Amino acid sequence: MAQRVSVSDGGNKKTSRVRVAVRLRPYMGKQDEKGEGPCVRGLDSQNLEIINWRNATETVKYHFDVFHGEQTTQQEVFLSSVKPILSHILNGQNASVFAYGPTGAGKTHTMLGGSEQPGVIPRAVREVFNLVKAKDEDEGWDYSIGMSYLEIYNEKVLDLLSPSSQDLPIREDKDKNILIPGLTHITISSFSDFDKYFVPASLNRTTASTKLNQRSSRSHAILLIKVVRTQRAITHRQQTGKLYLVDLAGSEDNRRTGNHGIRLKESGAINLSLFTLSKVVDSLNSGTAGRVPYRDSKLTRLLQDSLGGSAHSVMITNIAPEYKYYFDTFSALNFAAKSKLIVNKPFTRETVAVPALPVKRAREDHEVGGSGTDLLKKRQKEERKTEGDGSAPSVHFHSLAEPSVMDRLIALEKLMMSCQEKERIGVLKDIAQSRKEIQELKEKQREFESKTLLFSQLAGEKSSTKQNSVFQNNTAPLQRKPSNATKPNKQQAVVQPLQGQLQSICPEGKENIMETSWESQLDTSVLEQSRQKILQVLNTGSFKELKGLQQIGDKKAKLILGWREIHGHFTKVGREMTSFN
Numbered sequence: 001m002a003q004r005v006s007v008s009d010g011g012n013k014k015t016s017r018v019r020v021a022v023r024l025r026p027y028m029g030k031q032d033e034k035g036e037g038p039c040v041r042g043l044d045s046q047n048l049e050i051i052n053w054r055n056a057t058e059t060v061k062y063h064f065d066v067f068h069g070e071q072t073t074q075q076e077v078f079l080s081s082v083k084p085i086l087s088h089i090l091n092g093q094n095a096s097v098f099a100y101g102p103t104g105a106g107k108t109h110t111m112l113g114g115s116e117q118p119g120v121i122p123r124a125v126r127e128v129f130n131l132v133k134a135k136d137e138d139e140g141w142d143y144s145i146g147m148s149y150l151e152i153y154n155e156k157v158l159d160l161l162s163p164s165s166q167d168l169p170i171r172e173d174k175d176k177n178i179l180i181p182g183l184t185h186i187t188i189s190s191f192s193d194f195d196k197y198f199v200p201a202s203l204n205r206t207t208a209s210t211k212l213n214q215r216s217s218r219s220h221a222i223l224l225i226k227v228v229r230t231q232r233a234i235t236h237r238q239q240t241g242k243l244y245l246v247d248l249a250g251s252e253d254n255r256r257t258g259n260h261g262i263r264l265k266e267s268g269a270i271n272l273s274l275f276t277l278s279k280v281v282d283s284l285n286s287g288t289a290g291r292v293p294y295r296d297s298k299l300t301r302l303l304q305d306s307l308g309g310s311a312h313s314v315m316i317t318n319i320a321p322e323y324k325y326y327f328d329t330f331s332a333l334n335f336a337a338k339s340k341l342i343v344n345k346p347f348t349r350e351t352v353a354v355p356a357l358p359v360k361r362a363r364e365d366h367e368v369g370g371s372g373t374d375l376l377k378k379r380q381k382e383e384r385k386t387e388g389d390g391s392a393p394s395v396h397f398h399s400l401a402e403p404s405v406m407d408r409l410i411a412l413e414k415l416m417m418s419c420q421e422k423e424r425i426g427v428l429k430d431i432a433q434s435r436k437e438i439q440e441l442k443e444k445q446r447e448f449e450s451k452t453l454l455f456s457q458l459a460g461e462k463s464s465t466k467q468n469s470v471f472q473n474n475t476a477p478l479q480r481k482p483s484n485a486t487k488p489n490k491q492q493a494v495v496q497p498l499q500g501q502l503q504s505i506c507p508e509g510k511e512n513i514m515e516t517s518w519e520s521q522l523d524t525s526v527l528e529q530s531r532q533k534i535l536q537v538l539n540t541g542s543f544k545e546l547k548g549l550q551q552i553g554d555k556k557a558k559l560i561l562g563w564r565e566i567h568g569h570f571t572k573v574g575r576e577m578t579s580f581n
């Protein structure tokens, strides 16, 4: 009896990244339709750009592990994204390849392909057989290859090799290997053997016609290729490597697919499991120590021992270039991207011609009414009509201005930001907070200026009527402003606390006569020295040092720091005011 060698990595804290490739399928819409071309295009083997929905004169550039352009052949996709991981299966390690993306973007084409252009699945299976065949007999291992094929439909696990079976359970053994008791497992001895079982089983997969794809996959199809190697030596050690090849159901927007009833229910299950998958991939790739939410859907639970951990995983994100896919493409890219960047350049002639409608504008048009609203309504009506008869693409670029699309893009952006751009947002928040603080300081300064002005006017009035008592006793004396101080210009600002500070250098008991001519009673060199000292603290002093000046508390110190940042250095300390450059 062979001894089982665990290949579990459940206890392994180190999780490997999911390699992300993006494949852009060729443009299939009519190029001349409403003058629209593609909304996304490749830049090089790792980067692509898509029109920025917020501003059509800009593009957003995304970076991936690999980018496969429209011209990329099935063979090239296989060689660069899939073949490198296959050898690990023969060493008892797990791997997974899955095609993600919107309905109609080319997932099935990528994974399955056709007889003329076979996709990843037939190529990978053939390669596994080749690898086993090429193994050196002298290594002392016997290999056996087996297959299972299942689908997850409406969160039910269904055996495609035994279509009459019911929803199967997913279990985990003590070594944290994922098992599906009752799932058919067939040993295959050659590629044609595989083909014999696989082709008819594929026909059991749940597909249906939606508005976007006549044969849309309504389930996640999961092919499991298991390679078991057994040592010929007396120990009979055994190692099992699993390869999951997954053709995911399309992520979809029900407003465009026209789904209702059963299609809508399917769609809810599809989108939920894809959302969980996106969270799993995100948490694996961001390296956050938190819990990876495998258990939140059957799909991720099933893939648990082959996604992350020491497994080798590749996600091929399929996208479509037509404008009607814009929202789905944008969403898929945000899910898959390693990084993104706004690029300030027009993408195509067509897009430059499209007016860039800011988000608010679209809403305002809708709410306020007038000709903009009429136009929008007319467009929406036209689009509903064309969607209804299916004669034209259901969403055109101009309809990105439609409030519902805008709302969804905003919601999507928020969601993406919460997942993928936490760090960037943290920095942006800090900047926004700093701006807010500076703004508050500016406002406080304005308020302060107007109070000063008011007081100085009052002081003027009082002194002219010889009623000085109000400004005596403990209240800091306010001085009469020179005439230009009543209208401070932008280059000058009155810093009231300085008056208090200046008082501090006055001999005891002199405060109450300051409003007349206190300065003349001081030695001018002492006064000048003190002014320079204060000026130095004002220009270079820290928050704490500023607070060391008399009558300057937290608020005033902040105010001074704010002004210093905005206007530069204080140039002089006057009797009543301080100037800024």
Ligand SMILES: Nc1ncnc2c1ncn2[C@@H]1O[C@H](COP(=O)(O)OP(=O)(O)OP(=O)(O)O)[C@@H](O)[C@H]1O
Pocket (backbone or CB within 6 Å): 024, 025, 026, 070, 101, 102, 103, 104, 105, 106, 107, 108, 109, 110, 213, 215, 216, 217, 218, 248, 249, 250, 251, 318
């Ligand atoms: N790279 C490609 N080259 C040529 N044709 C392609 C390519 N990708 C996709 N297609 C074609 O686009 C159409 C839609 O592709 P496919 O059925 O693979 O989409 P899908 O993402 O699997 O959709 P669904 O999620 O609805 O199953 C098919 O007719 C397919 O042949």
